[in-house]
Amino acid sequence: MHLLIFAILFPFLAAALIPLIHRRLGPLNIGWLVLAVPFILFGIFAWQIPGISSGDTIAATLHWIPSLGINFSIYLDGLSLILALLITGMGTLVILYSIYYLSPTDSLPHFYAYLLLFMGAMLGVVLSDNLLVLYVFWELTSISSFLLIAFWFHRKNSRYGAQKSLLITVFGGFGMLAGFLMLHTMTGTFSVREIVSTIGQYSDHGLFYPAMFLVLLGAFTKSAQFPFHIWLPDAMEAPTPVSAYLHSATMVKAGIYLVARFTPVFGGTSAWFWTVTLVGLVTLFWGSFCAVRQTDLKALLAYSTVSQLGLIMSLFGMGSAALHFGDGEAGAVYGLATFAALFHLVNHSTFKGALFMVVGIVDHQVGTRDIRRLGGLMAFLPITFTFAVIGSFSMAGLPLFNGFLSKEMFFTASLNAAGLPAFSAETWGWLIPVIAWTASVLTFVYCMIIVFRTFFGKHQPKKLDKKPVEPPFGMLVSPAILSILIVGVFFVPNLLGDHLLRPALNGVLPGITGAAPHISAWHGFNTELWMTIGIIVVGFLLYKYLRIWKKVYAIIPEGWTFNALYNKFLESLEENSNRLTSKYMTGYLPHYFAYIFGFFILAAGGTLLLTGALSIDFSTDTPIPSYEVILAVVMAIAAIAILFVKSRLTSVLLNGVLGYSIAIFFVLFRAPDLALTQLVIETVTTALFLLCFYFLPEWKPEAASKNLKIRNAVIAVAGGLTVTLIALSVRAGNLYDSISSYYENAYELAGGKNIVNAILGDFRGFDTMLETLVLFIAGIGVYTLIRIKGGKETRKNED
Amino acid sequence: MKINDVILKTVSQAGVLIILTFGVYLFLSGHNQPGGGFIGGLVLATAFVLMFLTFDSETVNKAIPFDFKKISALGVLLAFSSSALPMFFGQPFMSQTFGYFDLPIFGKTELATVTLFESGVALTVIGVVVNIITSISEDE
Amino acid sequence: METIIIFLVGILTAVAIYLLLSKSLIRVILGTAILSHAVHLLILAMGGLKEGTVPLLGEEAESYVDALPQALILTAIVISFAVTAFILVLAYRAYQELGTDDLDEMRGVNDE
Incomplete structure (x- = not known):
């Protein structure tokens, strides 16, 4: 691995290790271990001084999403080096200082994990050549700053200061992101070096000035420039080592770094x-x-x-x-x-x-x-x-x-x-x-x-x-x-x-x-x-004679400071959005579903009718074997019967009928993987339903007025009809060529003969990877819901 | 939930073994035959669930001392880190590769990095499914 | 055959929507389960049915059925399982805490 990439990742790795090792340390203050991180990094960067001062630059690239032009590219020149030395050097001193400053009752693992997180993010900001990577690290510094300001979160002022700093810097960060995207639109690249070398052609471009001001917005909010400076005094609620490190030596210099970095782009x-x-x-x-x-x-x-x-x-x-x-x-x-x-x-x-x-x-x-x-x-x-x-x-x-x-x-x-x-x-x-x-x-x-x-x-x-x-x-x-x-x-x-x-x-x-x-x-x-x-x-x-002329300060009326404006703005924002939301957010789930399906029927169905896309063509259909028709009829009957059954057990079993029938359909339609999965999943789901229903109340007949029932039925039928019509139109029209033949190269490209699995694991592996995350989150959600009960009693105690 | 049923226990002891074997087979054959991480993981999970349903959770926990939450976390970690691994070899994120090797017993065998990824998926599925079922059934 | 499946999908969707619009939380959960069944069938039907053999290259057939919808559905099945499990537990816990599964009664509860 390239030394510089290591330099960025090292603090993150160290931060990840802290929760694992801090309990094993005994009386040793974890700060002493953490101290090694910036110290080693400072050595690494100091080692680069002779090379850089003779005019060299160092670059390294990790391919991240090359098809989108997003690469983890690192670039070290004189400007980055100064900042990197400041970050690691001040980091060493501040951590040394904090070992004595913080009391042992503070949660030290959190403190040092946040601090290392910040250090890595800040190094990322000053070493990134790719604008989107820079942006990610940029926001990461805002987040770690937020966590550090709110370190003593039991204080109201700390929370206020943390929120303020986050709102203002992230607001600027979004502006900056828009500016970066404009730069990309103009120049076609996210690399700062490439932008610098080509920007000369674009100074008449309509986006040149908007991009400039948006980038400056990011820099000004981060570096606490007037009138965005109001967050910095409130950020002083953080422990003093944090103030010394983030809010004077490094993070607030990120905006200045950005201005310096973009001087060759917009300067002149x-x-x-x-x-x-x-x-x-x-x-x-x-x-x-x-x-x-x-x-x-x-x-x-x-x-x-x-x-x-x-x-x-x-x-x-x-x-x-x-x-x-x-x-x-x-x-x-x-x-x-x-x-x-x-x-x-x-x-x-x-x-x-x-x-x-x-x-x-x-x-x-x-x-x-x-x-x-x-x-x-x-x-x-x-x-x-x-x-x-x-x-x-x-x-x-x-x-x-x-x-x-x-x-x-x-x-x-x-x-x-x-x-x-x-x-x-x-x-x-x-x-x-x-x-x-x-x-x-x-x-x-x-x-x-x-x-x-x-x-x-x-x-x-x-x-x-x-x-x-x-x-x-x-x-x-x-x-x-x-x-x-x-x-x-x-x-x-x-x-x-x-x-x-x-x-x-x-x-x-x-x-x-x-x-x-x-x-x-x-x-x-x-x-x-x-x-x-x-x-x-x-x-x-x-x-x-300070006492005499100090009266000057009384001239500015109390309600007109930027702080008061900020507070007023936040208050009215909260109030108005609350008022607006409570108008349609009734807290009643069927209302929300009615909005969603109503919108779906109007938007999708309406578009279908208005654009004349509706067309039906049965000629491409495959032949209809009788047993498949029977299966379909069984499913339809089972589905409709769910609406009328008296017992919840029957309804669950009917749902099971639907699930297993689909598994049979998967077999008939040549999808063995799906059939297997569906069978297992349906079994587990049914078991789960039965388990939960064991605890849930008995199934009551729907106690709704006749009008409401009719309204619901109309929405339901219209929704079903819309889906049917859309599906039929899709079958009839053939707007694009099928891309599925590409996947038939699975053996050459992915070395697998099972195409479905090659798609899941290789061609569209991203989906699968994130799907594991979704599964995991659902699992953790279930676990926390059941195991960690706030309970009514504890909540009352807090009040 | 405590059930004391000799027949169930005997049958499921054998059943679990069969299901486990089947699950591992499905997981490994996924590259060329129906199967793969999801299905393999699911089938393995059902074996564990069957164990939890037949015996009480204390016995099962003694026999398989895993924390299934941690298994699911490990799975996600494996899926993500095996995806990020190619970046350190100068390849884009999520690149997979495969090759053919001569192994002593198996003869010419195909080994693919996607198996790492798939085992991450399978571990996640096992961890999550077992975790969900046991959480609910053990809740008093 | 596709047309029949599409009509079946329509019926399933209508049933699912009707269940989703009801007051009882259990019905709502059943509705989501049925809706996901409908969507899986829909995706499969959109890819065309039975235009070849199973998507395993070992079969060495002339043509294979479209594997992409199958991969998408496989993902969808597992995700819908996770979601169903989650909301089932949500309903169960809500019932434990609030003593009702009637959504109309739940909305009055201000837990803050």
Whole structure:
């Protein structure tokens, strides 16, 4: 098996093994075993760095449904590699952290199974080349995120947050799927690489822009872009390791990955440039604006994540301008934005991961995340404090930390974009650096809030549940590693730049050379540096006088937030669909059957009459032997007699007569397999009927009014007549040639002489395979119905 | 359900053996003659059901210590995984292959991968049918 | 012969529909069983009857009857067995819990 395919399947296999082995472990925390999975995978991907950075790509294909163009094809280039390293690297750190964070009373097997499920799905997203495979993994990440947010499902807020995230991301995912199908309609392929190489011919196609916006819808909902950002703060109900992993480092980056992946497809157009850039900038501003007023540290980090995702998104938007200019000096200038985006993508994962872990430690050790109750913790948690400072200052864009480098690049890119000689940037381009700077000031303010409100000020022991002490050593390892990375990248940024970011840039902007700069911290006293100094000064003043200007937040009326709109929409949807459904869903089975058969008679019978398809032709009939006629008459009589018999036993036996007669018909009509099956099945069914009837009440005569009986009889006769007429017309007309002669090659094609079995096992094996599943589900259904009884008593207790 | 009937017990002891043999024969002959996974599985299932009906379930459970739910699950797993197996050899999903081998006792024999798939089907059928019947009859 | 089978299918369908429309759950289940009988016969008749020998290549005949409908019916038989078993048990459990097999009485039950 190819190494990369193994890399995707490995987490799934491990997840499947967890329920089998966790009981045998005894006191050993299962997390230690799970830890090996991302660690090994990280090693595998790190092994690929030299090859990828020298410009290689790796591809592998498993044929899945080749006739539909769906292949399990894997493609690893620089862009995928960065994401894969993030997923496995952060995965290792987060799992290590979670071993100490989660309490033993939590259901650890579930937690780690979901987490591994997510890891495999996320690797699938970033490594798939086939769009439909990508989509499947994409939704799988949504589902595993749902499960993880609702991990403490006894809390109402967890369930609410999980539902919200699922509704919004799956809604976007459906849009994205439609976009993918449009791309397929245009280009005739599901392979991203093939689409990239041929899309140039289709930029005038009517579906080009709809496909673009639908794909963006998927990306924006997943990456919590404005106005779909509302799900991310509620997703913080998940355990903190999950927030650090899914909702800041990896899953929310899937949308950004999608935008990056599709930049070669849609980039270079004005619509892509402005949509991605503006949505990103608005998200950046709105996220940081909302973050400042949060009192829950985790909510604050959630909004800051929204804001930072907006920043990365907008950079990808600006960078796409390079494709408009093509290879050359202009292309290189605007391509810098994309480089910055990739750089910040990595940096954000490091500092936000560290901050989430810090907040988790505070929550774990102190018992609250509310900044109104925190303060003065520096003396108690000095190590944690150090990590908090490193993470926050990096996020604020201060020197000595990696955030400074990418933030400077962000300003350069925004200044470049303001002077863009295309896409009518002359008129509105100045907005870009203005929004960027304003949002960065607010970012500075909330970074200060994290550090100063938590660790400085007065310690309020009365408001805390526990006495704060440093957490166990193991909990500090992961944030320590991230902090070392944050500082390390600042001093040797080009190690990262040359080996990872440059090859990734080639994946996003193919054909643009020279966009990857030599990263350095000092550029002289240029505009960017003055912008940073301005941020520090203004940001510090704003932080100092926060109490005065905080009234701004009261301007937005309570009922008009996006959250309120979402809740209202959901409520009215529920109410209206309930009202509509209860109109025709009476809860009475015969009504439903009447609808179904009425519709069938009108639609099928009506079509038959209106289109003149009705025709009867007896000439192709085979001769009629008398014993077959007798059998048919017996069956007809038995069937009609069922309607009139007084005892249920007789009715079951009559049904048996029907079944065995059919078996005889199967023999007469040269179908030995069917006859055998029918005989056995009929026996088992009759036994089953008798068994159940033993428990069921006595067969009562139909107590219905005469009118109702007549109505039912009319529907029944009309239904029977419709079926008869359709069947007769089918016999008479011969629209298509029979395909059955193909199956007579069974011996050459399938090596079997029994054609029926060759069809079941080979030609149409899919039917049979899924049929086993249906059988299995029915079996499990019967078992659960009988063995697992909720019972009236237990239900009452729950009420 | 407890029935104490000597004749029934004696007859069904022999009967079960015959039915089991017949079921296995049907399963194996399905490739070229009437039979196959479904029918073979069904016939085998009826043998087990007959056992459950004749003897009480405790005796039968002691004699055949299988959990029929697990057998049906195993069957589905086998059907699905044997379908997915060709993908790892670069073939499309559900490709089947066959070949002829010289085996010591049987002589020239045809072996086909479809047999794996068919045994998955048969196991599912056995598991489900027995599971359904015993669930109902053991319910108090 | 096909015409006779088709008329038989029509009768079976009518009986099945009448049973399905009744209030008693047992009748409804019988109706589904009969409906599946009707459908199996219908599929077989649509493929043409007796236009050759049994679909076993070992017979080395000139022509074989259409094997495809047979394969479809085989699948359908097993599925309809599973469904019948399931709804039988559903009815049985419903009767245990609610004490009735009258669908009209069942609809008033709000189990939430």
